Amino acid sequence: MLTKEQVNKIKKELSDEKDRMPIILSALGDPGKFRIFKLLMKHHDICVTDVANVFDITVSAASQQLRVLEMLELVEKMRMGQMVCYELKKSTRTVKQLIQFISNTIY
Numbered sequence: 001m002l003t004k005e006q007v008n009k010i011k012k013e014l015s016d017e018k019d020r021m022p023i024i025l026s027a028l029g030d031p032g033k034f035r036i037f038k039l040l041m042k043h044h045d046i047c048v049t050d051v052a053n054v055f056d057i058t059v060s061a062a063s064q065q066l067r068v069l070e071m072l073e074l075v076e077k078m079r080m081g082q083m084v085c086y087e088l089k090k091s092t093r094t095v096k097q098l099i100q101f102i103s104n105t106i107y
Helices: 004-016 021-028 031-040 048-055 059-071 093-104
Strands: 077-079 083-088
Touching: 021 059, 021 093, 031 048, 031 059, 031 083, 048 083, 048 093, 059 077, 059 083, 077 093
Parallel strands: none
Antiparallel strands: 077 083
16 A cells, blocks of 8 residues: 555656646547548648548648647648648657557557
8 A cells, every 4th residue: 555655746746747648649539630640641741632632521621630630749730832731740759659559550
């Protein structure tokens, strides 16, 4: 059994963590966002209109899905004139881990 000091130490450690993984996994639990993430794993610099065309959704819907992934720092946005394109933020540890996990998962 844990002592009171050990319990307090664990509580402090848990409250200090900025663990975003549950939020990220929740977002990727959405089939649309997950499919977009997988698309970006295979293709770089995908524009919003391309995502909309690939998945037969509106540009607005594609933009909203990508915006969530951007807010979670999984993708980064690039402007190319009037076009807005995205790519995975492969420099981050989280994205690297997700790519490895998804790549090793058998469907």
